[in-house]
Amino acid sequence: MARAASSSSMEDYLEAIYAVIQEKQAVRSKEIAGRLGVRAASVTGALRQLSAKGLVCYEPYGEITLTAGGEALARDVVERHRLLHDFFFGVLGLSEAEADPAACRVEHALTPELRERLAAFVRFLDACPGEGQGKWRANFRYFLKNGRLPRSCSRCPGGAGGA
Numbered sequence: 001m002a003r004a005a006s007s008s009s010m011e012d013y014l015e016a017i018y019a020v021i022q023e024k025q026a027v028r029s030k031e032i033a034g035r036l037g038v039r040a041a042s043v044t045g046a047l048r049q050l051s052a053k054g055l056v057c058y059e060p061y062g063e064i065t066l067t068a069g070g071e072a073l074a075r076d077v078v079e080r081h082r083l084l085h086d087f088f089f090g091v092l093g094l095s096e097a098e099a100d101p102a103a104c105r106v107e108h109a110l111t112p113e114l115r116e117r118l119a120a121f122v123r124f125l126d127a128c129p130g131e132g133q134g135k136w137r138a139n140f141r142y143f144l145k146n147g148r149l150p151r152s153c154s155r156c157p158g159g160a161g162g163a
Contacts, residue, residue: 011108014055032064054067080115083110084102093141
C-alpha cells in the first residue's frame with residue numbers, strides 16, 4: 001500500500017486515532033495527546049496536516065474520525081506493528097517491554113516486500129517439520145542463552161546434524 005502519511009509521526013497519530021476508535025468509538029484531541037504523550041498543540045497541528053491529506057475529518061473541539069483512506073492506512077500501520085511485535089517477542093524472544101517500542105520504531109520502515117518476506121519467514125518456521133512445529137523457538141531461546149545449539153538440533157533433518 002502506498003503511504004499517504006508523510007512521516008512516521010503522522011502514522012503514529014493515525015494508529016492512535018484508530019486504537020481509540022476501536023476502544024471508545026469517539027475520539028477527541030485530549031485522548032490522542034494522552035496516548036502519544038504529546039501536548040494538545042502538537043495534536044492540533046498533526047490533525048490539520050492529516051485533514052489536509054484527506055486522512056481524517058477534523059473540526060476544532062469536535063469529534064475526530066478517519067476517512068476511508070485514513071482508516072486503510074491506520075490498519076496497515078497496525079498490521080505492520082503487530083507483525084513486528086510478534087516477531088520481536090515470539091521469534092527473537094525480546095521482552096514485551098522491548099518488543100512493543102521496537103515494533104513502533106521499525107513499523108514505519110517496513111516496506112510491503114519486506115513485510116511479506118517477514119510474514120512468510122514466520123509461516124515457514126511454524127511449518128518446518130524439524131522436531132515438530134514450533135520447537136525451533138525453544139531451540140533458539142536455548143541458543144541465545146547458551147551461545148550454542150541444543151543437542152536436539154543435531155538430530156533435526158534440516159538442521160546442523162542432518163546433512
